[in-house]
Amino acid sequence: xxxxxxxxxxxxxxxxxxxxxxxxxxxxxxxxxxxxxxxxxxxxxxxxxxxxxxxxxxxxxxxxxxxxxxxxxxxxxxxxxxxxxxxxxxxxxxxxxxxxxxxxxxxxxxxxxxxxxxxxxxxxxxxxxxxxxxxxxxxxxxxxxxxxxxxxxxxxxxxxxxxxxxxxxxxxxxxxxxxxxxxxxxxxxxxxxxxxxxxxxxxxxxxxxxxxxxxxxxxxxxxxxxxxxxxxxx
Numbered sequence: 061x062x063x064x065x066x067x068x069x070x071x072x073x074x075x076x077x078x079x080x081x082x083x084x085x086x087x088x089x090x091x092x093x094x095x096x097x098x099x100x101x102x103x104x105x106x107x108x109x110x111x112x113x114x115x116x117x118x119x120x121x122x123x124x125x126x127x128x129x130x131x132x133x134x135x136x137x138x139x140x141x142x143x144x145x146x147x148x149x150x151x152x153x154x155x156x157x158x159x160x161x162x163x164x165x166x167x168x169x170x171x172x173x174x175x176x177x178x179x180x181x182x183x184x185x186x187x188x189x190x191x192x193x194x195x196x197x198x199x200x201x202x203x204x205x206x207x208x209x210x211x212x213x214x215x216x217x218x219x220x221x222x223x224x225x226x227x228x229x230x231x232x233x234x235x236x237x238x239x240x241x242x243x244x245x246x247x248x249x250x251x252x253x254x255x256x257x258x259x260x261x262x263x264x265x266x267x268x269x270x271x272x273x274x275x276x277x278x279x280x281x282x283x284x285x286x287x288x289x290x291x292x293x294x
Contacts, residue, residue, distance in 0.1 A: 132261060136253045145209045148244065149241070150240045175225055191210070193208070
């Protein structure tokens with residue numbers, strides 16, 4: 061709501077330095093617009109729509125946290141130690157993809173995600189315990205894939221290297237979408253049942269909740285993409 065309102069102000073009045081507002085030739089209309097924005101935000105925050113939205117987000121966070129605790133708790137009953145590899149892939153496009161429908165782009169992204177998981181399965185046979193994933197869209201319209209791969213703590217996860225397998229070309233062959241293998245963020249967390257040198261389940265809950273925290277303020281969901289982490293247990 062706030063993002064849309066600020067964008068309207070910028071479109072109407074252009075960018076300005078708030079510290080130089082007293083010298084701005086359009087001081088009065090800008091001040092009036094900002095006051096109106098402030099009043100609208102206060103009104104919206106107290107509305108039933110905002111309250112319903114906040115409750116929906118809280119429930120999503122609570123449900124995801126509970127589900128993840130159940131998944132990791134179940135894994136720790138079978139495995140004493142687990143290594144969790146968190147991998148974030150940026151999704152890039154080429155060509156004039158603005159001409160494409162959002163659903164068309166997102167369906168291609170979901171297919172690439174499925175191909176990526178298949179590659180992980182083939183490269184890491186019998187070493188995977190669970191994979192969780194969530195496709196996210198930023199306020200600026202960029203997509204990324206966030207994956208949590210739980211596997212044998214004595215095993216180094218093998219990652220796909222063939223970019224051609226994770227590239228989708230649309231009908232006119234000028235527009236593409238790909239999971240960018242050249243720009244990958246990786247984080248490792250060792251989760252232990254007995255907590256000698258790693259992270260125990262209680263500490264892991266705090267870490268996972270921090271991953272969910274942005275949902276309190278922003279999350280993306282469409283007809284194709286879910287706002288929650290989905291998963292496969294092996």
